[in-house]
Amino acid sequence: MFKKGFDTEKYLKIQSEEILNRAKRFKKFYLEVGGKLCYDFHASRVLPGYDPNTKIKLLQELRNCSEIVVCVSAKDIENSKIEGYFGLTYEAMTLKLINDLRDFGLNVSAIVINRFSNEKKALKLKRYLENIGVRAYLQKEIEGYPADVDKIVSEEGYGKNPYVETSKPIVIVTGAGPGSGKMSFCLSQLYFDNLNKRESGYAKFETFPNIAYEAATADIGDVNMVDPFHLQEYEVTAINYNRDIESFPILKKILERIDQQVYKSPTEMGVNKTKQGIINDEIVREASKQEIIRRYFRYKRENLLGMVGKDVVERAEKLMQKLEINEMHRQVVSYARQAALEAEKEEDKGNKGFYCGSAIQIGNKIITGKNSELLHSESACIIKALKYLANISADIHLLSENIINSIRTLKQKISGKTNPSLDVSEILIALAVTSSTNPFVLECINKIPLLKNCEMHTTHLPTKGDEVGLRDLGINLTTDAELTPKIYLRG
DSSP states (O other): OOOOOBOHHHHHHHHHHHHHHHHTTOSEEEEEEOSOSSOOHHHHHHSTTOOTTHHHHHHHHTGGGEEEEEEEEHHHHHTTOBOTTTOOBHHHHHHHHHHHHHHTTOOEEEEEEEEESSOHHHHHHHHHHHHTTOOEEEEEOOTTTTTOHHHHTSTTTGGGSOOOOOOSSEEEEEESSTTSOHHHHHHHHHHHHHHTTOOEEEEEEOSOOSHHHHHHTTTTTOOEEEOHHHHHHHSOOOEEEHHHHHHHHHHHHHHHHHTOOOOSSHHHHBOOOGGGGBSOHHHHHHHHHHHHHHHHHHHHHHHHTTSSOHHHHHHHHHHHHHTTOOGGGSTHHHHHHHHHHHHHTTGGGTTTTOOOEEEEEETTEEEEEEOOSSBOHHHHHHHHHHHHHTTOOTTSOSSOHHHHHHHHHHHHHHHOOSBOOBOHHHHHHHHHHHTTTOHHHHHHHHHGGGGTTOEEEEEEOOOHHHHHHHHHTTOEEEEEEEOOTTGGGBO
């Protein structure tokens, strides 16, 4: 069912060699790592075969000669900005990143809170980190950054920052999200290293620039561009990010003032070898198209909830038009909408005017689910999918109506909901409990890993229980995010 387009092991070997070769030029090497360090599901969706923890494996290979510094913006902390996939604030994501790295046997050397202007939440986070034994630093926002190079590269700019002592030759600089101040931190360190006659250098490590990246960053307006500096210097066409290209002249001036090695282009500054890991370009191209459509649906939902403007949705639409695709290129969409129409025809069964449809794709098979008094459409869809994978007849009930109604009654007593049908998280727990006495359920439980990376679509705004359950299953969910007056009656 899974089509592989990327070889992680091949890529790891080439990428680690590239980083080590670049680091050999300096006594201290700061490597800015873009994107997610752990659980990079965006990369794994766009590069089928890419391990979501590839960067972690890379760091594990480099652990004897490297240490990790995590950056986060004080503005994001203060504004309680939410990270997209896990739905956590950037403060919580920073703490999660520390714990995740520890689970992988990697320690964070320090946390740097950038763009600080006396934000109370940032100070609170700093105190907490220090209380649990993690070094934490505040770097104030530099007035005139990044245009006023004279001030930036002076005692009034980088000179006011604290210097973060590190012991390993390679310093991996990562962040809880975009705009965390990773580059600013690296350049600040270079400034102090130069003052103290330490030979140090800087490079940037991004996973890849492609059209799916444009969709992933439509909310901040990023686009891919031909690197004009690289083309002029080497007469070679290379693609890079617009922000890196736009900021390169200033970055180059800063590096010249710091008296460090100066790159001739943003592309030369990078150490990206992702292209060498692609083993089937056709599969990767199709995966990128699917990711763009997923992002389009995500932005439509976020626009509905007031999280992003309509312009973000329009940027995603333009990317789809550029590739001559639309939302129907995602096959599960039409099936979910058809299931909702079928649910509408069954109003007499208790739907009470609220019609939901869901669809999941398993290989070439698409399975649908409709809402009822007992189950959310997502729950019905997952149960049917597990029965299909376990080759169990549709007539066999995995959960008896008595069990479902017992849970519903409990939910009613606790929350007072008038229609407490079961969400995905709840049916997974119910299946786990009954698996010890029902061999059919046990067979289905054993098939759960096969749902990972499957595509799913719903017509309505999913509840938290559905969203968490589907995310835990590793399912790629999109939604039309339909709202009705009945939406808040769902369990």
